[in-house]
Amino acid sequence: MLFDGAAGSGQSQSQGQNEPNGQEQRxxxxxxxxxxxxxxxxxxxxxxxxxxxxxxxxxxxxxxxQTLIHDTCVNCTMDLCEECGYSCVECSQFICRSCVTLFGNRSGDADDPLCERCQMFFT
Structure with a gap:
C-alpha cells in the first residue's frame, strides 16, 4: 500500500510537468x-x-x-524564413543561408547543411 501511494503521487507529478495548467505544449x-x-x-x-x-x-x-515560416538561426540568431533557411540534416534546427555559405564544410553544402554544433561531431 505504501508503494502504491508513492507510485500514484509520482504519476500525478509527471503529468503536471508535461502539461502545465492543463495546456498542451506544441x-x-x-x-x-x-x-x-x-x-x-x-x-x-x-x-x-x-x-x-x-x-x-x-x-x-x-x-x-511574404513567407510562412518566421524563426531565427540556431548559429547566429539572424532571422530566417523558408526562402533563407535550411534544416540541419542531423538535428533539424533551422540555420540561415549565410551560415551555410560561410561555415559549410561539406561538398554540396546546400544539399546537406549542418549547424555549428553538428559540424563539430559529424565532419
Whole structure:
C-alpha cells in the first residue's frame, strides 16, 4: 500500500510537468517542418489529423517576402524564413543561408547543411 501511494503521487507529478495548467505544449517549428532553402517546406509528421499550427503569410524580417515560416538561426540568431533557411540534416534546427555559405564544410553544402554544433561531431 505504501508503494502504491508513492507510485500514484509520482504519476500525478509527471503529468503536471508535461502539461502545465492543463495546456498542451506544441513542438517547436523545427520539429514540425523541414526547410530546403528554396521556399520549400516539408511536414515532418504527415498525420492527416495534424493541423499546421502558427503558419500564416507575413512579411519576413530577413528578405521582406511574404513567407510562412518566421524563426531565427540556431548559429547566429539572424532571422530566417523558408526562402533563407535550411534544416540541419542531423538535428533539424533551422540555420540561415549565410551560415551555410560561410561555415559549410561539406561538398554540396546546400544539399546537406549542418549547424555549428553538428559540424563539430559529424565532419
Amino acid at each position: 513542438p517547436a517549428l523545427f520539429e514540425q517542418y523541414q526547410l530546403l532553402g528554396d521556399g520549400t517546406i516539408l511536414l515532418r509528421n504527415l498525420r492527416a489529423d495534424m493541423a499546421n499550427p502558427r503558419l500564416e503569410r507575413q512579411k519576413s524580417r530577413c528578405c521582406q517576402r
